[in-house]
Amino acid sequence: xxxxxLLTVRDHLRFAVSRFRxxxxxxxxxxxxxxxxxxxxxxxxxxxxxxxxxxxxxxxLMADERARLLSLIEAxxxxxxxxxxxxxxxxxxxxxxxxxxxxxxxxxxxxELLFRNDVVGGAGALIPQPEEIGxxxxxxxxxxxxxxxxxxxxxxxxxxxxxxxADALAVARRNIExxxxxxxxxxxxxxxxxxxxxxxxxxIITNPPYVDAETMAMLPPEFQAExxxxxxxxxxxxxxVRRILADAPAHLNEGGGLVCEIGTDRATLEAGYPDTAFLWxxxxxxEGEVFWLGAEQLKAR
Numbered sequence: 185x186x187x188x189x190l191l192t193v194r195d196h197l198r199f200a201v202s203r204f205r206x207x208x209x210x211x212x213x214x215x216x217x218x219x220x221x222x223x224x225x226x227x228x229x230x231x232x233x234x235x236x237x238x239x240x241x242x243x244x245l246m247a248d249e250r251a252r253l254l255s256l257i258e259a260x261x262x263x264x265x266x267x268x269x270x271x272x273x274x275x276x277x278x279x280x281x282x283x284x285x286x287x288x289x290x291x292x293x294x295x296e297l298l299f300r301n302d303v304v305g306g307a308g309a310l311i312p313q314p315e316e317i318g319x320x321x322x323x324x325x326x327x328x329x330x331x332x333x334x335x336x337x338x339x340x341x342x343x344x345x346x347x348x349x350a351d352a353l354a355v356a357r358r359n360i361e362x363x364x365x366x367x368x369x370x371x372x373x374x375x376x377x378x379x380x381x382x383x384x385x386x387x388i389i390t391n392p393p394y395v396d397a398e399t400m401a402m403l404p405p406e407f408q409a410e411x412x413x414x415x416x417x418x419x420x421x422x423x424x425v426r427r428i429l430a431d432a433p434a435h436l437n438e439g440g441g442l443v444c445e446i447g448t449d450r451a452t453l454e455a456g457y458p459d460t461a462f463l464w465x466x467x468x469x470x471e472g473e474v475f476w477l478g479a480e481q482l483k484a485r
Contacts, residue, residue, distance in 0.1 A: 190250060194241040197226055200257045210404040213266035213289035214274050221260075225267040229256055234275060264405035276329050281359050286351035287327040288410040292391040292445055293467040293474050294330055298337040303465060305337075310441065310463075310476055311387070317341045321383075321435065323376055323390035323428065324348075326414060328356030330389055331369050341386070343369045346379060349413060376424070377431050384437045390428060391445040396421035420452055429457070429482065436479040445474045 190196055200222035204211075215221035223237045229252055232240055245253070259270055268274040268289045274281055276295040283289055297303045304311045311317065317338040322331040325345035334343050345360075347353050353371050360369045372379040394417040395403075407415065417423050425446055432442050443465070446453055450472040454462065462475040 190254070191244050192241065193226060193230070193237065193243050193245065196245070196250070196253045196257075197222055197237065197241070200225060200253075200260075203257055203261055207261045209260065209264065210406045212291075213268050213406060214291055215267070221267050222257075225256055225260065225271065226253060228267075228271045228273055229253055235278070263409075265409045266406050269409060277333055279329075279333065281327055281329045281332070282355065282362065283327055284355065285409060286349070286411065287355045288414045290327050290329040292330060293470045294389055294391055294443055294445055295333055296467045297443065297465050297474060298330075298333055298389075300467075314338050315340050317386045319383075319385040319387075319437070320344070321346070321380070321385040321388045323388060324392045324414070324424070325356050325371075326352050326391075328359045328369070328371075330391065331356070332359060332363050332365060334387075334389065335363075335365055335368050338387070341368075344372060344380065344383065344385070345369055346372045346374060346376065348373070348375055349411065352411070352414070376427060377435055380435065382434070384435050384440075386437050386440045388432055388436060388440070388442045390443070392424040392428060393417040394421045394425060394445070394447045394449075396449070421447060421449060422453060422456065425453065426456070429477075432477075433479065433482040436482065438479060440479045442477045442479075442482065443474060444477075447473060 190199055201218045204218040211217055211221050215224055224234055227234045227237055256270055260267055266289050268283050269285055272282055272284055274283050274289055276290055302309055305314050314337055318341055320334045320341045320343045322345040325331050325347045328345055331343045331345040350373055353373055356371055360366055393415050395415045397419050400416050464472045465474045465476055
């Protein structure tokens, strides 16, 4: 597809935003608006740094670059697949990860929290000495992105990463190998804690399926492109979360803790556990969607 009136990065960004808005696309996979997703698509497709499009806006593009961009823009509209799938790339904490339709597009708030000094490494933080964390479990690892980031946050830790999906673990393996972390991250296929044979950890992190049945039935096409098993959490969204809370105490070392993302229905979870003092960890873009429970709190429930 060729269009002689679109010559610069600015031209293609404007065109993409117009097409995305006219098509009423949904943006929630690493970008929250048509402008953000269009900028990501343009920069990533041109192999440019994705942090800031402004230095490149007036750059004129080669014919093959223009054709590639127009093809991707039209594919985003026609397929309703998130740009991350079309480009096989997404970023968390500025770290690039391979993704495809075998995994959800990673967007966990836990990625930010691992590098917040009020959570890890700062004075008075939940984990004040990250170098003392020797073992981390990433449940429902998907693409393996949180497992990879955990090795950065906890430099002396070995990480076990678990997923029920063999397809997801194939994507995780690719990312782990891309980062040269096969010696620090071990992958396990199975249902939550089942493949771990009683192992205990200093820290468990998890972004499990937590979408309730009513919401699953109304998901826009962008979310329907993702594996349903990575999203669906049962009637109220908390089937998997409840199982994690029940079994986590047997897999935490003394002084350890659980960090779990649960979406926006905090009230339902708290109503089901009225005697549990969840500590909610707010991020830049979320409030009441990620909780911390220490090993002693979990055992006392």
